[in-house]
Amino acid sequence: MAPTTGLTVYHNPQCTKSRKSTTLLEENQEKGNYKLDIVKYKVTPPSRETLEILVEYLGIKNKDGPWKEDRPWDYLLRPEVQGKATSFEEAFDLIEEDPAMLERPFVIDWDRKIAVLGRPDISKVEKLVEERLSGKL
Numbered sequence: 140m141a142p143t144t145g146l147t148v149y150h151n152p153q154c155t156k157s158r159k160s161t162t163l164l165e166e167n168q169e170k171g172n173y174k175l176d177i178v179k180y181k182v183t184p185p186s187r188e189t190l191e192i193l194v195e196y197l198g199i200k201n202k203d204g205p206w207k208e209d210r211p212w213d214y215l216l217r218p219e220v221q222g223k224a225t226s227f228e229e230a231f232d233l234i235e236e237d238p239a240m241l242e243r244p245f246v247i248d249w250d251r252k253i254a255v256l257g258r259p260d261i262s263k264v265e266k267l268v269e270e271r272l273s274g275k276l
Contacts, residue, residue: 145174146271149185149245157244160257160264164246171271173250184238190215190231196247196254200227214256217242 148164151157161177168175178185185193194200199211212230213221220240224230234241244257246264248271255263 144249145176146267147176147178147247147249149180149241149243149247150177151181151239151243152179154243156257156261160244160246160261163261163264163268167268167272171268173248173271180241180243181238184235185241187231187235190234191227193245193247193254194227196252197256198253215242216240 146164148157148161150161164175165177193215194212197214199214210222212224212227215227215230216224216233217240220233224233242256242258244264245254246257246267247254248267251270253267255267257264
């Protein structure tokens with residue numbers, strides 16, 4: 140079962156943006172008053188339940204956003220597999236088969252029920268940390 144409080148980052152140590160995001164989250168943990176759970180998702184893949192929560196917290200079902208409107212599940216996937224799934228279920232299957240297909244880094248704020256992706260830059264992760272530092276819950 141996934142955590143229900145604090146922050147979780149789905150982290151790939153080989154990824155520069157993932158390392159920067161994780162470092163930022165670690166450095167601000169005490170000041171931001173949150174517990175940080177770092178999940179190396181290639182070793183410990185997210186469960187289907189966690190992927191469903193991620194989709195909910197990202198707000199990508201039936202909403203406009205930075206994803207392809209007709210293929211919102213592609214937002215979860217690395218560029219090399221975008222277009223290979225035709226639904227969230229198929230995207231989840233791809234990630235379950237090979238966790239490296241999950242885009243990274245994703246950060247889930249369990250307290251506020253939101254999630255952000257640290258791509259194409261880490262500005263959304265920075266904003267999430269700033270909000271935590273300012274006490275916006």
